[in-house]
Amino acid sequence: MSAGLSPFLASVERAQTQAAGALGTNSEAQRVRRTARDRFVAAGLPSARDENWKYLILRGLARSEWVLPPSSAAEARAPEGLLTMAGATRLVFVDGRFNAGLSSPRIASPVTRIETLTELYARAPELLASAVPVDDRADTRFALLNTAFAMDGASVEIEGGESPLIYLVFIATGSTSAQATFPRIRIRATRGAISTIVEHHLADGGGSRFVNSLAEIEVDDASRVDLCRLHTLAADARQFDTLRARVGARSTFALHSLMVGGDIVRSDVDVALNGAAAAGQINGLMVTAGTQHHELHAELRHAVPHTNSRTHVRAVVNDSGRSICNSKVIVAPGAKGSVSEQNFRNLLLASGAEADTRPQLEINNEDVKCSHGASTGRLDPNMLFYLLSRGIDAAMARGLLTYAFVIDLLKDLPVDEVSRTVARRVAGTLPDRDLIKDFI
Amino acid sequence: MLSIQNLVVSIGDRRILKGLSLEVGAGEVHAIMGPNGSGKSTLAQVLAGRPEYTIHSGKVLYKGQDLLALPPEERARAGVFLGFQYPVEIPGVNNVYLLKAALNAVRKHRGIAELDAFEFLALVKDKMRLMQIDEAFLSRAVNEGFSGGEKKRNEILQLLVLEPELAILDETDSGLDIDALKIVAHGVNATRRPDRAILLVTHYQRLLEHVVPDRVHVLTDGRIVRSGDRTLALDLERQGYDWLRDEGRRA
Numbered sequence: 001m002s003a004g005l006s007p008f009l010a011s012v013e014r015a016q017t018q019a020a021g022a023l024g025t026n027s028e029a030q031r032v033r034r035t036a037r038d039r040f041v042a043a044g045l046p047s048a049r050d051e052n053w054k055y056l057i058l059r060g061l062a063r064s065e066w067v068l069p070p071s072s073a074a075e076a077r078a079p080e081g082l083l084t085m086a087g088a089t090r091l092v093f094v095d096g097r098f099n100a101g102l103s104s105p106r107i108a109s110p111v112t113r114i115e116t117l118t119e120l121y122a123r124a125p126e127l128l129a130s131a132v133p134v135d136d137r138a139d140t141r142f143a144l145l146n147t148a149f150a151m152d153g154a155s156v157e158i159e160g161g162e163s164p165l166i167y168l169v170f171i172a173t174g175s176t177s178a179q180a181t182f183p184r185i186r187i188r189a190t191r192g193a194i195s196t197i198v199e200h201h202l203a204d205g206g207g208s209r210f211v212n213s214l215a216e217i218e219v220d221d222a223s224r225v226d227l228c229r230l231h232t233l234a235a236d237a238r239q240f241d242t243l244r245a246r247v248g249a250r251s252t253f254a255l256h257s258l259m260v261g262g263d264i265v266r267s268d269v270d271v272a273l274n275g276a277a278a279a280g281q282i283n284g285l286m287v288t289a290g291t292q293h294h295e296l297h298a299e300l301r302h303a304v305p306h307t308n309s310r311t312h313v314r315a316v317v318n319d320s321g322r323s324i325c326n327s328k329v330i331v332a333p334g335a336k337g338s339v340s341e342q343n344f345r346n347l348l349l350a351s352g353a354e355a356d357t358r359p360q361l362e363i364n365n366e367d368v369k370c371s372h373g374a375s376t377g378r379l380d381p382n383m384l385f386y387l388l389s390r391g392i393d394a395a396m397a398r399g400l401l402t403y404a405f406v407i408d409l410l411k412d413l414p415v416d417e418v419s420r421t422v423a424r425r426v427a428g429t430l431p432d433r434d435l436i437k438d439f440i
Numbered sequence: 441m442l443s444i445q446n447l448v449v450s451i452g453d454r455r456i457l458k459g460l461s462l463e464v465g466a467g468e469v470h471a472i473m474g475p476n477g478s479g480k481s482t483l484a485q486v487l488a489g490r491p492e493y494t495i496h497s498g499k500v501l502y503k504g505q506d507l508l509a510l511p512p513e514e515r516a517r518a519g520v521f522l523g524f525q526y527p528v529e530i531p532g533v534n535n536v537y538l539l540k541a542a543l544n545a546v547r548k549h550r551g552i553a554e555l556d557a558f559e560f561l562a563l564v565k566d567k568m569r570l571m572q573i574d575e576a577f578l579s580r581a582v583n584e585g586f587s588g589g590e591k592k593r594n595e596i597l598q599l600l601v602l603e604p605e606l607a608i609l610d611e612t613d614s615g616l617d618i619d620a621l622k623i624v625a626h627g628v629n630a631t632r633r634p635d636r637a638i639l640l641v642t643h644y645q646r647l648l649e650h651v652v653p654d655r656v657h658v659l660t661d662g663r664i665v666r667s668g669d670r671t672l673a674l675d676l677e678r679q680g681y682d683w684l685r686d687e688g689r690r691a
Contacts, residue, residue, distance in 0.1 A: 381492075386528040386582075389488050390538065390598070391516035391545035404532025404581075 006062040008045060012037065015068050015149055015180070028128050029121070036132050036147035043141050052139060052268075052297055055324045055356060061238075066180040066210045068149065069095035069173070078102055079171055079204035081232055085417050088165040088198070089114055095173055096151040096181040102169070111161035111193065117184060120155040133214075133244070139268040139297065143242040146182045146214040153184030158193035158223070165415065166197045172237060174207025183213040189251075193223040196414045202261075203234035211239040220248030220275065226414045227255050232425065233262035235290065241267040249275030256413055257284045259294045260425040266295040273300070273307035273335075283412050284313035287426055288321030288353075295324040302335040302368075311342045314409050316402055316426065317353035328360040331368050342372035347379070347405045349398070403427055441466045441637040442487075442507075442606055447498035449479075449486050456482045458662030459498070464606075464655075467634040471648055471673060472641045474659035475681040480641045481525055483659070484610040487639075488522035489515050502606060516542070517549035521604035525611040525641075527591040530582040535594070538582050539564060539601055546602055567600040571627050589620040596627035607631065608639045613647035625650030645673040660684050 016037060045062050046053040091114065092102035098116045106114050121128055133143040154168045170183035189195055203209060211233065219225045233239060239262050247253045259265045271280040286294040300309045315323035329340045346355035359372040379401045387397035406426055413419045442464040449457040456479045464470050474480050486493050487500065489512030500507040507515060530538075544554045555563065568577065571593045583591050592612055599607055609628065613621055628638065628651045640653060648656070648670060656673045658666040658681070665684055666672065676684075 380528075382528045383530050385490055385512065386524065386530065387533075387538070388512040389516055389522050389524075390542035390602075391513050391549075392538070392541055393513060393545070394511070396541075397513075400533050401530070404530060407532035 006045070007065040008062050009041060011066045011180070012041060012145070012148070015066075026125070028125060032128055032131050033148050036144045039132075040141060040144040040148060043144070046141060052326065055295065055322075064178065064210070066178045068151075069097075069179050069181065079202060081202050082169065083167065083198065083200065083230075083417050083421060085165055085167055085198070085415065088167040090167040090169065091116070091154050092169040092171065093152060093154070093183060094171045095179065096170075096183065098152050107164045109164055111158055112163040112166075112195070113155075113157040114166060115155050117150070117153040117155055117186065120186070133242075139242065139270070142212055142240040142268070143214050143244070146184055146212050146242070149180070149212075150182040150184040150214070153186065155186045156188070156195070156197060158189045158195045158225075160191040160193065163193065163195040166195065168197065168199045170199075170201050170211070170213065172201070172203050172209045172211050172233070174203065174205040174209060174234070174236075178208055178210065180210040180212065183211065185213075185215040185217075187215070187217040187219075187225060187227070189218070189223040189225045190220045191223070192221070193219075193225075195224070196226045196228070198228045198230065198415055198418060200230045200232070201239060202232045203237050206234075207236070209233070209237040211237060211241075213239065213241045215241075215243040217243070217245040217253060218248070219245065219251040219253045222250040223248075224252040225254070227253070228413060228415055228418045229255065229257050229267075230418060230421065231257075231259045231261055231265050232421075233265070235261070235263055235292070237262045238264040239266070241265070243267065243269045245269075245271045245280070247271065247273050247275065247278040247280055250277045251275060252279040252281070254281040254414075255283070256418075257282065257296060258418070258422050259284075259286045259296070260422055262292065262294075264293045267297070269296065269298040271298070271300045271309075272303060273309065274303050276304055277306050277308075278304070279308040279310075281309070282311040282313070282327075283409055284311070284325065285406055285409055285422065286313070286315040286317075286323045286325070287406075288316070288323050289318040291320050293322045293324075295326070297326045299328045299330065300340070302329070302331040302338040302340065304332070305335055306337045307335055308338065309340045311344075312409060312412075313344045313357075314406050315344075315346045315355050315357075316349065316405065317346065317355050318349040320350070320352040322353075323355045325356070326358045326360075328362065329370065329372075330362045331364055331370065333364040336365055336367040338368045338370075340368070340370040344372075344374040345405070346374075346376040347402065348376065349379070349402065399427055441468075441503060442639070443499075443501040445499045445501075447483075447486070447500065448496040449482060449498075450494050450496065451482070451492055455496075456493075456662055457486070457498075460659070460663055462657065462664060464637045464639060466605075466637055467632075468654045469632065469638045469640065469651065470655045470657060471653040472639060472657050472659050472664075473643065473645070473673060473676055476643070478659045479662045480643075480659055481610055484522060484525075484608045484639075484641050487515075487608055488512055488520065513545070516604075517545050519546070519605035521599055521602055521607045523592075523595040523599060523607065523609040523612050525614065527583045527586075527595055529584045529586075531584050533582050535580055535582050536561075536564065536578050539598060542598070543601055546604075564597075564601060567597055570600065570630060571597045572623055573597060588615040589617065592616060592624055593620065593627070596624050599631055600627060603631070605635065606637050606639070608641065610641045611643060612640070613642055613644065621647065622650060645677045648673045658684050
């Protein structure tokens with residue numbers, strides 16, 4: 001270990017000797033890991049001097065140490081909060097490793113191939129070379145870290161038809177403190193593929209956790225992928241997440257990012273609309289209370305003509321919570337006839353709550369239709385008084401209006417069980433949740 | 441039932457009610473009339489507990505109880521109902537669920553069991569027929585996308601379901617065509633009972649042709665300047681309010 005390394009980077013050094021798993025032990029896998037690790041170490045952790053990181057008090061991230069989970073098989077019990085969805089193929093990863101006991105049989109489908117990354121790279125070792133994130137922008141740092149230490153993950157390939165519902169679960173246990181896990185997802189959809197995938201991050205047991213996740217997605221040739229990401233981590237978990245999606249001709253990628261748990265959750269989303277008539281949608285919900293801190297950084301790039309994007313984000317901030325949304329839409333000079341809409345609404349429920357929204361639009365040609373709107377406010381006093389005047393309890397009235405604030409977003413979710421879970425979480429951060437349940 | 445004594449109320453720097461007194465007995469229907477800006481809506485909102493107003497002096501007793509000491513939700517549970525001049529749209533909150541929660545809050549306060557879903561729905565559908573409200577209403581959000589007339593009919597539907605002891609209807613007749621006015625009036629008449637008082641706040645007397653009041657009061661510049669029987673409303677209709685304005689200033 002070199003002198004002068006921060007405890008975080010020292011953890012990287014130590015983990016390096018311990019890491020083994022999905023990306024394989026062959027020399028190509030080792031090279032991929034090393035490359036990613038070296039690039040991460042060279043770039044270092046982000047600091048408040050980085051434009052995109054200025055909001056995040058990194059809360060001693062550099063000073064925190066972490067360890068990889070022990071390699072012994074994790075206990076196979078289903079944690080609380082696992083969703084039940086009929087007809088879904090469920091793949092469960094506990095502390096980064098595939099857990100067959102908690103997973104369902106994989107539903108046979110002629111259009112869908114669901115496998116672990118271990119299985120994928122054993123079958124197609126040539127894909128390993130493309131596992132390292134390609135550019136060095138600040139936001140790829142955590143993607144590099146993931147590549148260096150991911151033990152396993154999920155690969156979903158859909159081609160030429162509609163896939164059954166897929167449920168990917170990543171459980172971080174708290175058996176030792178400061179345990180780090182590196183969930184990883186790869187999605188490929190092509191030739192008229194249609195797929196809805198639920199990605200669920202949750203915690204089981206106590207202890208602080210560091211979760212560093214990566215999703216790489218390609219949607220091409222008249223396909224559609226809806227990815228519902230549900231963050232219901234425990235209040236002591238920190239998650240740094242990177243998502244990169246490439247969307248090809250006549251294809252749609254819709255991200256439903258549902259941050260309803262975790263101490264710090266930061267998601268860096270990068271969507272490139274690379275094919276004609278490609279569309280990208282981001283529906284974001286951030287619900288914070290206590291001292292929770294959520295960030296969503298999204299970049300949507302219109303690279304070619306007639307591409308469409310829509311970003312809708314709702315944040316509900318209570319207590320001393322903080323919610324940051326940084327959304328940038330870039331329209332390339334050649335991307336004529338593109339349409340983009342950004343809409344952000346923040347609801348502040350306490351005087352110590354804070355929401356920062358930064359919609360950005362970079363338009364490099366004149367033949368486009370782009371709009372953006374942002375609002376931040378408290379509960380509408382007219383609505384509140386109307387409910388009170390009907391005998392509704394004050395706390396419940398506030399809960400109802402908070403729920404009502406996010407309902408339009410929940411309506412857009414493609415999986416009812418996910419909407420219900422999120423609705424319960426929203427109501428659950430408020431008093432009288434049993435009563436509010438009647439309304440949802 | 442309701443006793444208002446020398447009520448002085450302001451909002452911001454503006455004094456609106458300047459010593460208003462009024463007595464309403466059980467079983468009575470009183471109409472409060474007056475020109476725009478006289479304080480009619482303020483009176484209605486203050487009685488329901490709207491927090492933006494400052495009460496400087498005066499008393500309001502409801503069934504002998506200090507009404508102003510209660511928060512708005514407790515006034516509602518105790519049987520005070522305000523029909524809003526501008527019913528509020530609440531996207532995302534279902535009409536029927538609000539009605540059910542409101543009714544259960546009142547019933548709980550009165551110490552009677554909550555209605556089950558079946559009984560509740562039967563009750564609501566019965567009252568909806570009376571108010572000629574379409575069944576599609578059941579699946580809609582509170583007042584969302586309702587026309588002005590539908591919103592007012594919805595207020596009266598709530599009145600019929602909640603069965604308050606004191607109903608304050610703030611310009612429930614405004615913006616209604618003659619057919620809707622008749623439906624609303626029919627709904628209000630259906631709630632008249634010996635143990636219930638109704639306060640109709642209105643600018644015009646046309647509602648009073650259909651809901652005949654026991655007493656009519658004229659509110660001008662924050663005070664009641666004239667009280668009488670229903671013929672007072674007809675005088676106002678003929679002569680306007682101007683002849684009473686001076687009395688308000690002198691009083």
